[in-house]
Structures are given as C-alpha cells and as structure tokens.
Amino acid sequence: MSELRTSANQPIVDVRNLEVTFVSRDSTVNAVNGVNFTLQPGEVLCILGESGSGKSVTLRALMRLLPRQAQISGCVTVGGKDVLSLTERKLADLRGSEIAMIFQEPAVSFDPIYTVGRQITESIRRHENVSGAEAQQRALDLFERVQIPSPERRLRAFSHELSGGMRQRAMIALALACQPSVLLADEPTTALDATVQIQILLLLRELQRELGMAVIFVTHDVGVAVEIADRIAVMYAGRFVEIGPTKKIINSPQHPYTKGLLSSTVNSSSRGKRLKAIPGSPPDMTQLPIGCAFGPRCDHVHPACRAQVPAETQLAGVDDYMVRCLLADGPLELT
Amino acid sequence: MLTYLIRRILYVIPICLGVTVLVFGLVHLAPGDPLSAVVPPDAPEEMVQELRVAYGFDKPLPIQYATWLGRVLTGDLGVSVARGREVTSELALAVPNTLILAVGGTLLGFTLGAFFGGVAGYFQGRWIDKLATGIAITGVSVPHYWLGLVLVIIFSVEMNVLPAIGMGPNGSSTWVWDTEHMKHLVLPIITLSVIPMGIITRTVRATVAEILNQEFVQALHAKGLLNHQVLMHVVTNAAPTTLAVMGIQLGYLLGGSILVETVFQWPGTGSLLNSAIFERDIPLLQGTILVLAMFFVFLNLLVDLVQSAIDPRMVR
Ligand SMILES: Nc1ncnc2c1ncn2[C@@H]1O[C@H](COP(=O)(O)OP(=O)(O)OP(=O)(O)O)[C@@H](O)[C@H]1O
Ligand SMILES: [Mg+2]
Numbered sequence: 001m002s003e004l005r006t007s008a009n010q011p012i013v014d015v016r017n018l019e020v021t022f023v024s025r026d027s028t029v030n031a032v033n034g035v036n037f038t039l040q041p042g043e044v045l046c047i048l049g050e051s052g053s054g055k056s057v058t059l060r061a062l063m064r065l066l067p068r069q070a071q072i073s074g075c076v077t078v079g080g081k082d083v084l085s086l087t088e089r090k091l092a093d094l095r096g097s098e099i100a101m102i103f104q105e106p107a108v109s110f111d112p113i114y115t116v117g118r119q120i121t122e123s124i125r126r127h128e129n130v131s132g133a134e135a136q137q138r139a140l141d142l143f144e145r146v147q148i149p150s151p152e153r154r155l156r157a158f159s160h161e162l163s164g165g166m167r168q169r170a171m172i173a174l175a176l177a178c179q180p181s182v183l184l185a186d187e188p189t190t191a192l193d194a195t196v197q198i199q200i201l202l203l204l205r206e207l208q209r210e211l212g213m214a215v216i217f218v219t220h221d222v223g224v225a226v227e228i229a230d231r232i233a234v235m236y237a238g239r240f241v242e243i244g245p246t247k248k249i250i251n252s253p254q255h256p257y258t259k260g261l262l263s264s265t266v267n268s269s270s271r272g273k274r275l276k277a278i279p280g281s282p283p284d285m286t287q288l289p290i291g292c293a294f295g296p297r298c299d300h301v302h303p304a305c306r307a308q309v310p311a312e313t314q315l316a317g318v319d320d321y322m323v324r325c326l327l328a329d330g331p332l333e334l335t
Numbered sequence: 336m337l338t339y340l341i342r343r344i345l346y347v348i349p350i351c352l353g354v355t356v357l358v359f360g361l362v363h364l365a366p367g368d369p370l371s372a373v374v375p376p377d378a379p380e381e382m383v384q385e386l387r388v389a390y391g392f393d394k395p396l397p398i399q400y401a402t403w404l405g406r407v408l409t410g411d412l413g414v415s416v417a418r419g420r421e422v423t424s425e426l427a428l429a430v431p432n433t434l435i436l437a438v439g440g441t442l443l444g445f446t447l448g449a450f451f452g453g454v455a456g457y458f459q460g461r462w463i464d465k466l467a468t469g470i471a472i473t474g475v476s477v478p479h480y481w482l483g484l485v486l487v488i489i490f491s492v493e494m495n496v497l498p499a500i501g502m503g504p505n506g507s508s509t510w511v512w513d514t515e516h517m518k519h520l521v522l523p524i525i526t527l528s529v530i531p532m533g534i535i536t537r538t539v540r541a542t543v544a545e546i547l548n549q550e551f552v553q554a555l556h557a558k559g560l561l562n563h564q565v566l567m568h569v570v571t572n573a574a575p576t577t578l579a580v581m582g583i584q585l586g587y588l589l590g591g592s593i594l595v596e597t598v599f600q601w602p603g604t605g606s607l608l609n610s611a612i613f614e615r616d617i618p619l620l621q622g623t624i625l626v627l628a629m630f631f632v633f634l635n636l637l638v639d640l641v642q643s644a645i646d647p648r649m650v651r
Contacts, residue, residue, distance in 0.1 A: 063557060065553060065556055088562070092559045092560065092561050093559060095556065095557055095559035096557065096560075097559060100557070100558065101554075103550060103553070103554055105550060108550040109550050109553075109554040111568050112572070112646070113647060113648070114571075122564075123558040123560075126558070126559055126564070158648070161647075175558075
C-alpha cells in the first residue's frame with residue numbers, strides 16, 4: 001500500500017538546482033541560475049516570464065538540447081533517468097520517446113526537403129521496432145487525431161506546403177508519435193494567428209487530458225496560462241521567483257514581479273484600467289546583481305534584498321507554494 | 336513537377352540560340368578581316384574577293400548567321416583552316432581527352448572539398464575548421480599552371496616517378512585504360528582539382544554551417560535521432576547547393592583548362608583552343624567554343640533537374 005503510494009507520488013520530472021551558463025570568449029551568460037521544481041504525471045505547468053528570462057533554456061536543458069558552449073549543472077530527472085549523466089545514445093533513446101518537444105516556429109522546425117509524413121515515420125521507427133507500413137498507419141492516425149483535413153495527402157506534403165496552423169498540428173503529431181509521458185511546449189502558439197492560436201490551444205488541452213501527459217508550457221500570455229495550467233511558475237533572471245497552483249498565484253500573487261506581471265496584463269478585473277508596464281529594464285544576464293535580481297526594479301526593495309539572493313520559501317499554510325522574496329510571508333514587513 | 340521539367344527544358348532553346356549568336360559574333364568582333372589569317376597580305380584583290388564570295392563573307396551578317404546556323408544544326412562545323420580537317424573530327428578527338436581530365440579533376444576536387452568543407456562546417460570555429468579553411472583559401476589562390484609546373488619539377492624532374500607531359504607513352508593522343516596512361520593522368524588531375532577543391536570546401540562549409548544553425552536540426556535531435564541520422568538530413572540539405580557548384584566547376588574545367596593542358600601538353604580542347612587562337616583558325620575556334628558552351632548549358636540543365644529532384648521548394 002505504502003509502496004503504491006510512493007510510486008503514485010513519484011514525479012515524472014524532477015529538477016534540482018539547475019544552472020545553465022553560456023561561456024564564450026568574451027562573455028558569460030547566466031541563463032538559468034538555480035531552478036527547482038517537480039512535475040507529477042499528467043500535470044500541466046506553465047512557465048511565465050518576460051523575454052530573455054531563461055524559459056527556453058530551462059526547457060531545452062530538460063532534454064539536454066543545448067549547444068556545446070552551454071555548461072549545465074544540477075540534477076534533472078525525467079521518468080527516473082538522470083538526464084545530465086546519460087550517455088549520448090541513452091539520451092537519444094529518451095528524446096522523442098519519453099520526452100518530446102513542440103517548437104515555437106513550426107515553419108522552421110521541419111526539415112524542408114523531407115515530407116512531413118516521412119519525418120513522423122522516421123521518429124516512430126527510430127524508437128519502435130515496427131514495419132514501414134505500420135509506421136505509416138500510425139502517422140495517419142496521428143494526423144487524424146490532431147484534426148488535419150485530408151490527412152493522407154498532407155502526410156505526403158512538404159512543410160512549406162502547409163498553412164501555419166496545419167504545420168503546428170503536424171508538429172504536435174510528431175511530438176506525440178511515440179506517446180511521450182512529458183511534453184515540452186515552447187510558446188507553441190506565438191507564431192500563429194489569434195484564431196488559430198485558440199484552436200491549437202484547445203487541441204493541446206484535449207490531447208493532454210486524453211493521453212494524460214505531463215506538459216510544461218512556456219508562454220508570455222497570462223490568459224493562456226490560466227486557461228490550461230494546473231500550476232504556474234514565474235521566471236525572472238533565470239530563477240523561478242514564484243511557483244504554485246494557478247488559482248492561488250492569480251488571486252494572490254506574492255512576489256512583486258508577479259504582481260507587476262499580472263497587473264500589466266489586461267484581464268476582466270482590470271479592464272478599463274491603463275495597462276501598467278513594469279518600470280525598469282530586464283536584468284543583464286551577464287552581470288546579475290548579488291542580491292535579488294528584481295531588486296533594482298522593485299518598489300519595495302529593502303537593503304537586505306541586496307545582500308543575497310532570497311532563498312526559496314515555502315508559503316505558510318499553502319501546500320506546494322514557493323516564493324523567492326524576503327517580503328512575502330518572510331521576516332520583513334512591507335514598506 | 337512535369338510542367339516544371341518541360342518548362343526548364345524549353346528554356347534551353349533560347350539559351351542555345353543566344354550562345355550561337357555570341358559564338359558567331361566572335362568572328363566579327365575580332366579585329367581584322369576573318370580572311371586575313373588564310374590569305375597572305377600580298378594576295379591579289381580579285382583572289383581575296385573570290386574567297387570572300389566562296390566563304391559567303393560578302394553577304395549581310397544575318398544571312399551569314401542563318402547559313403552558318405543551318406550548317407551547325409546539321410552537325411557541320413566547317414573545316415579547320417590551319418589543319419584542313421573537319422572541325423567535328425578534331426573535336427571528336429579532343430573532347431573525350433578533356434572530359435577525362437575535367438571529370439577526374441572535378442571528382443577529386445569534389446571529394447576533397449566535400450570532406451574538408453563538411454568537417455569545417457561541422458566543427459566551425461575550431462582548429463580543424465581553420466586548417467580546412469586555410470587549405471581551401473590556398474587552393475583557390477594558387478595559380479594552377481604554376482602549381483602544375485611545381486608538381487612537374489618535383490615528381491618528374493627531381494623524383495622521376497611520373498611523366499611530365501602528354502597523355503600516354505610516345506605522344507599517344509587517344510585514351511587507353513592502362514597504367515601508362517593513368518600515370519600521365521595523375522599530375523594534371525591534381526593540378527586541375529585544386530581550384531574546385533577550394534571552392535567546394537568553402538561552399539560546403541558555409542552551407543553546412545548554415546544548415547546546422549537552423550531550428551530543424553534541433554528538432555531532429557529532439558525526436559531522438561542519432562548523430563549519423565541527423566547527418567543524413569544535413570547532407571541531403573547541403574546537396575543541392577553543393578551539386579550546383581560542382582556542376583559549374585566541371586563546366587569551368589571543360590573550357591578553362593587551356594593553361595593546364597598547355598603545361599602538360601594534353602591533347603584536349605584547351606590545346607585545340609590554344610592553337611586555334613594562335614593560328615587564327617576561326618572555324619576551329621568557333622566550333623570548339625560552341626561545343627564547350629553547349630556542354631555548359633546542358634550541365635546547368637542537368638544540375639537544375641537534379642536539384643529540383645532533391646529540393647521540392649525549387650519546383651515552382
Ligand atoms: N546559445 C546561446 N548562447 C549564448 N546565450 C544564450 C544562448 N541561448 C540563450 N542565451 C541567453 O540566455 C538567456 C535566456 O534565453 P531564453 O531563450 O531562455 O529566453 P526566453 O525566456 O525563452 O525568452 P523568449 O521569451 O524571448 O523566448 C538570454 O539572455 C539569451 O541571450
Ligand atoms: Mg524562448
């Protein structure tokens with residue numbers, strides 16, 4: 001009984017102290033600076049944050065899909081496997097079968113001179129020992145599943161022959177080809193028209209529920225996050241400054257950055273009010289301050305904030321809610 | 336696809352016509368009377384006039400062109416003034432000899448270039464890239480007739496392991512697949528391969544680096560493909576550009592090996608052109624240039640067709 005329980009609580013993704021640095025001759029970019037989180041099977045986590053905060057790098061680090069000059073440290077476990085210490089071969093076995101990725105720009109994410117169908121069957125046959133005909137049938141089923149009209153013809157098409165929405169559907173089909181238990185989606189709708197965005201979003205949510213995948217979804221759009229996420233993580237300067245259940249974060253954000261982010265987004269409660277931009281500019285990732293990276297832009301900044309990076313604090317009385325701010329529930333009073 | 340094919344093939348007709356106009360115009364652009372080469376300067380005026388009529392030089396240019404084109408289309412390129420033999424039979428001897436050199440040089444240059452370029456592009460910015468790029472730059476910068484002479488000095492004069500000139504033993508001018516002839520092939524082919532090697536290295540390096548920077552390569556890794564499988568995608572994507580450059584290089588080698596053929600006294604079209612120019616042998620010059628230009632046109636057609644067979648985006 002107790003054993004069953006622990007296995008049910010076994011997270012499918014476990015990230016401890018993830019740090020990613022890009023080292024080149026003339027600069028060192030601290031893109032990710034200590035990210036911690038876990039993801040349960042079937043859970044949807046949204047990562048929110050402004051441009052350059054390290055969302056894509058975090059996502060790619062989960063599959064070790066980073067260029068050579070990236071130095072990754074910490075611990076990343078996916079489906080019980082230690083991603084950062086796997087051999088190349090084992091890593092390749094994991095990618096696409098257990099953890100798959102949907103890219104932001106479907107237009108450039110397919111090989112332009114192979115048919116989309118071939119790229120899907122290629123993936124299936126890479127991970128499973130099936131015949132060509134069987135893989136072909138699977139690809140067809142996938143195309144039907146992501147609601148691509150005339151799927152047989154579309155399988156024989158090249159990426160440039162498909163519309164933007166269709167390409168993203170094909171990309172989703174490709175990602176789902178081997179029934180991954182974790183799906184990473186890096187702003188999968190940003191490159192699309194507004195109406196198509198909603199369709200793709202609905203499709204993703206439907207597929208997620210049907211297949212019970214865990215999903216990490218990166219977005220700029222608070223509305224999207226509210227719509228699909230079980231939990232939201234807010235990222236700033238390569239750290240999660242706040243992570244917790246969607247409702248809780250939206251209704252009572254703790255971190256001043258989250259508050260700013262939410263009030264700078266038009267939603268029903270703030271309709272009619274002026275959109276409030278967060279004053280100041282994003283931090284320089286090559287030279288982060290010693291203390292809280294948001295300090296220089298924060299209205300409530302306290303001398304203690306400049307001394308060291310605020311530790312991750314579990315919010316009292318709320319399950320599974322972490323915030324990195326001295327002011328939140330912490331030793332300091334709001335000024 | 337089929338309409339593209341037909342259209343592309345039909346394009347060849349106006350191009351070929353343009354080529355014939357240029358080749359024909361060459362005679363009349365060149366300074367001096369086309370007859371002056373054949374006729375001694377002190378020949379009586381009547382005789383010159385007679386010859387002029389005999390060659391049709393008295394008619395208006397368009398008519399001359401039309402008659403010339405008519406003959407060309409039936410495969411008659413005229414008679415070499417200096418050698419007194421059919422231009423076509425001269426070409427029949429020389430073209431295969433040049434083809435052997437050009438194809439050999441291109442293949443060697445292509446193999447080395449694709450290898451160096453691929454490695455350089457894959458390991459961009461590392462020492463191995465710098466080495467390959469250095470070789471490529473040296474390759475395109477060295478004057479190849481000079482390289483030919485240096486090779487002759489080293490391998491023929493100093494070491495005496497390879498023949499310096501000619502195509503085979505005893506001034507043979509027809510190709511035979513035997514070791515003696517092969518030995519004669521070595522130095523000219525190395526000499527010829529150097530420029531295509533350099534150019535193909537640079538092209539392949541740039542192409543591979545450009546492809547590796549594209550997002551789809553990340554996507555291929557993300558779905559778990561092994562390195563050699565990803566490499567297959569990269570190679571296929573690099574192929575159209577590389578083939579195009581290789582086709583053009585082969586075209587250049589067909590026509591552009593005058594210097595190398597002269598250095599090695601290789602009895603090909605380069606030597607033919609060389610002597611035609613010095614002897615002001617207009618029909619031979621015209622015929623040779625025409626045939627080489629046609630090779631170039633059809634090579635380009637072939638390259639286009641192969642490219643469009645590989646890359647669906649080319650077919651519009
Ligand atoms: N290959 C790389 N080399 C050097 N720096 C990089 C590299 N990739 C990303 N970075 C840097 O890492 C930081 C985080 O980048 P990342 O792409 O994760 O941002 P993001 O949060 O996804 O932004 P966006 O919302 O614009 O996609 C940025 O400062 C970026 O310049
Ligand atoms: Mg990003």
